[in-house]
Amino acid sequence: MTIVFEKTNGLTDVQTHYCPGCTHGIVHRLVGEVLVELGVLDKAIGVAPVGCSVFAYNYFNCDMQQAAHGRAPAVATGIKRVHPDNFVFTYQGDGDLASIGTAEIVHAAHRGEKISTIFINNAIYGMTGGQMAPTTLIGQKATTAPLGRTEEHSGRPIKVSEMLATIHGAAFVERVAVNNPANIRKAKKAIKECFQIQLEGKGFGIVEVLSTCPTNWGLTAPEAMKWLEENMMPYYPLGNYRRPEEVE
Amino acid sequence: MTKVLMKGNEAIGAAAIQAGCKYFFGYPITPQSELPEYMSRELPKVGGVFLQAESEVAAINMVYGAAGAGARVMTSSSSPGMALKQEGISYIAGAELPCLLVNIMRGGPGLGSIQPSQTDYFQATRGGGNGDYRMVVFAPADVQELVDLIIEGFDIADQYKNPVMVLGDGMIGQMMEPVEFKTPVKRELAEKDWATVGTGGNRKPNIINSLYIAAEDLEAHNIKLQAKYKKMRENESRVESYNIEDADVVIAAYGTTSRIAKTAIAKLEKEGYKVGLIRPITLWPYPFDEFKKINPNCKGILTVEMNNGQMIDDVKIAVEGKFPVSFYGRTGGMVPTPDAIIEHVKKIYGGDR
Numbered sequence: 182m183t184i185v186f187e188k189t190n191g192l193t194d195v196q197t198h199y200c201p202g203c204t205h206g207i208v209h210r211l212v213g214e215v216l217v218e219l220g221v222l223d224k225a226i227g228v229a230p231v232g233c234s235v236f237a238y239n240y241f242n243c244d245m246q247q248a249a250h251g252r253a254p255a256v257a258t259g260i261k262r263v264h265p266d267n268f269v270f271t272y273q274g275d276g277d278l279a280s281i282g283t284a285e286i287v288h289a290a291h292r293g294e295k296i297s298t299i300f301i302n303n304a305i306y307g308m309t310g311g312q313m314a315p316t317t318l319i320g321q322k323a324t325t326a327p328l329g330r331t332e333e334h335s336g337r338p339i340k341v342s343e344m345l346a347t348i349h350g351a352a353f354v355e356r357v358a359v360n361n362p363a364n365i366r367k368a369k370k371a372i373k374e375c376f377q378i379q380l381e382g383k384g385f386g387i388v389e390v391l392s393t394c395p396t397n398w399g400l401t402a403p404e405a406m407k408w409l410e411e412n413m414m415p416y417y418p419l420g421n422y423r424r425p426e427e428v429e
Numbered sequence: 430m431t432k433v434l435m436k437g438n439e440a441i442g443a444a445a446i447q448a449g450c451k452y453f454f455g456y457p458i459t460p461q462s463e464l465p466e467y468m469s470r471e472l473p474k475v476g477g478v479f480l481q482a483e484s485e486v487a488a489i490n491m492v493y494g495a496a497g498a499g500a501r502v503m504t505s506s507s508s509p510g511m512a513l514k515q516e517g518i519s520y521i522a523g524a525e526l527p528c529l530l531v532n533i534m535r536g537g538p539g540l541g542s543i544q545p546s547q548t549d550y551f552q553a554t555r556g557g558g559n560g561d562y563r564m565v566v567f568a569p570a571d572v573q574e575l576v577d578l579i580i581e582g583f584d585i586a587d588q589y590k591n592p593v594m595v596l597g598d599g600m601i602g603q604m605m606e607p608v609e610f611k612t613p614v615k616r617e618l619a620e621k622d623w624a625t626v627g628t629g630g631n632r633k634p635n636i637i638n639s640l641y642i643a644a645e646d647l648e649a650h651n652i653k654l655q656a657k658y659k660k661m662r663e664n665e666s667r668v669e670s671y672n673i674e675d676a677d678v679v680i681a682a683y684g685t686t687s688r689i690a691k692t693a694i695a696k697l698e699k700e701g702y703k704v705g706l707i708r709p710i711t712l713w714p715y716p717f718d719e720f721k722k723i724n725p726n727c728k729g730i731l732t733v734e735m736n737n738g739q740m741i742d743d744v745k746i747a748v749e750g751k752f753p754v755s756f757y758g759r760t761g762g763m764v765p766t767p768d769a770i771i772e773h774v775k776k777i778y779g780g781d782r
C-alpha cells in the first residue's frame with residue numbers, strides 16, 4: 182500500500198484546540214512539514230506567543246519556550262544569541278506582534294536577528310474573544326469596535342509586511358494566505374524560503390499569513406474563507422516584499 | 430590574592446564574568462550604566478555576548494530566552510528600568526529559570542532623580558511583577574560584599590531555578606573600593622537537562638512555560654513553587670548583627686544606610702550608649718529570627734532607610750510588638766547623616782542612658 186497522506190513528525194500527537202475552520206492548524210502543519218523537510222527539527226527551538234496559539238509549545242515536536250504577550254522576538258533573540266547554530270523561530274498572532282509587541286518585532290528585524298517569524302494575521306484578537314486588533318479592517322465589527330472600526334477613531338489597519346520590508350535587517354518578508362490549496366502550497370514555499378534565509382545566516386525573516394477566525398468573525402468556516410478573500414486580500418496584498426537579492 | 434581598586438558597577442561585571450556569566454542584555458540608565466559598558470568591553474573577550482536591547486522590557490525577555498536555553502545570564506538596571514522588567518521577572522519566576530538581576534536604585538516615584546535611594550524595597554521583596562513569586566534579594570553594603578554576592582548569586586539562581594536580585598543603590602554602584610576576587614565556594618548543581626537546546630533527535634521536546642490553564646494544575650505549580658521558597662527561607666537568609674544581646678537601642682539598616690549607622694554607633698559608644706545593629710544581607714528571605722536575640726529590655730528599634738519607610742514593615746513583623754519601632758529616613762537622594770541617626774537614638778533613650 183502506498184501512503185498518500187501522513188501526519189508530519191514536525192508536530193506532536195497532541196490534538197490541537199483550535200476552532201473548526203480556524204487556519205492556525207493549517208499553518209502549524211506547514212511549519213512542521215518545513216522543519217522536517219529542511220532537516221532542522223532536532224535543532225529547532227520555537228517560541229510560542231500569547232493568543233490562540235499559546236499552546237503551540239505542545240504542538241510543535243521540538244524544544245519550545247512560551248513568551249509573554251508580544252515578547253517572542255526578544256525571547257528568540259536571547260535563545261539565538263546563546264545557540265547561534267540552532268534554528269530559532271517565533272509563531273505570533275496579530276495582537277501579539279502588531280500591537281503589544283511592535284517594538285520587539287521591529288527591533289529584532291532591525292538588528293537582522295537570525296530568527297524566523299510566522300505571523301498570523303486574522304484581523305482580530307482571537308483568544309480574548311474578538312476585540313479589535315491593529316489589523317482589524319475599516320468597517321469590521323469587533324467587541325471593542327461594536328459599530329465597526331473607523332479610521333478617524335483608530336487609524337487604518339497596520340500593514341506589517343510593508344512596514345518591516347523598509348527595515349534593512351529584514352532579509353525576507355512575504356505575505357501569503359491559506360484560503361485554498363494553491364495558496365497553501367505557496368505559503369509552504371514561502372515558509373521554507375524564509376527558514377532557509379536563517380540557515381544561511383542572512384538575517385531576519387517573516388512570513389505573514391492571512392488567516393481566518395470564524396468564531397470571532399461570526400461566520401461559518403466557508404464564509405470565513407470567502408470573507409478573507411473579499412476583504413482581507415484586497416487590503417493586504419499577497420506577495421514577496423523583500424528577498425535577500427534586495428538586501429545589499 | 431591581591432586587592433584591586435574598583436568602582437562598584439564595574440566590580441559587578443568582573444564578578445559576574447568570574448562566575449561564568451556569558452550573556453548580558455540591558456538598557457542604559459543612570460546610575461548603573463558603567464555595568465553594561467563594562468560588559469560590552471569585557472564579555473566578547475571571554476566568548477560571551479553583550480547586547481543592548483531596545484528597552485528594558487526586551488532586555489528581560491532576552492534574559493528569559495537565554496536562561497531557558499541554559500545560559501548563565503544577567504541584566505541590570507535602575508529603578509524606573511527595573512519597574513519595566515517586572516513583567517519578565519514574573520515570567521522567569523513562573524517558568525523557573527535561573528538568572529541574576531541587579532538593581533542600582535535611584536529616587537522615585539516616576540523619573541525621580543539619579544541620586545541613590547532605597548525606594549524599591551517593596552518592589553524587590555514583595556514580587557513587583559504579578560503573581561505569588563519570591564526571589565533571594567541581596568543588599569550588599571560594600572564593594573567586596575557586592576562581588577562575593579554576585580558570584581554566589583549565580584549559583585543560588587541555578588540551584589533553585591529562580592531569579593536572584595542584587596539590590597544596591599547609586600552610592601554603592603558609583604563608589605570605588607579595594608576588592609579581592611576570592612575563589613568562590615561552589616555549590617553542587619544539577620545538569621540543566623530541562624533547557625531548550627534542540628532535542629538532537631534523542632529526547633522528547635523540552636518546554637519552558639509559565640502557563641497552567643487548569644486551576645488544579647496552576648495550584649499544584651504554586652504549591653511546588655512555595656515549597657521551593659520555603660527552602661530558600663530556611664537556607665538562604667543572611668544577616669550581620671552587632672551587640673544586640675546587650676543593646677538598649679537597636680538600629681535596623683541595610684546597604685549604604687547600614688554603613689552610616691555603623692559610624693553613628695561608634696560615636697554613640699564613645700558617649701557611653703549601648704546601641705546594636707541588625708543589618709539584613711538578604712532582604713528576602715528576611716532574617717526575622719535575628720530579632721529574637723535582642724536584649725529583652727531594649728528600649729526600641731530604629732529603622733533607617735533611604736525611603737519613607739519600607740523595611741520598617743518587616744522589622745515590625747520581626748519584633749512581634751515586643752519593642753517600639755521607629756523610623757528615620759531621607760529621600761530624593763538625600764543620605765542620612767550619622768548625627769541625625771544619633772539624635773534619633775538619643776530620643777529613644779529619652780535622656781536616661
Ligand SMILES: Cc1ncc(C[n+]2csc(CCOP(=O)(O)OP(=O)(O)O)c2C)c(N)n1
Pocket residue numbers: 231232233234250273274275276277278301303305306307308309314394
Ligand atoms: C500583557 C498581556 N496583556 C493582555 C493579555 C490578554 N491577551 C491574551 S491573548 C490576547 C490577544 C491575542 O490576539 P492575537 O495575537 O491576534 O492572537 P489570536 O488569539 O487572534 O490568534 C490578549 C490581549 C495578556 N495575556 N497579556
Ligand code: SF4
Pocket residue numbers: 198199200202203204205233303307308393394395396397
Ligand atoms: S478564536 Fe479564532 S483564532 Fe482562535 S482558535 Fe478560534 S477561530 Fe482560531
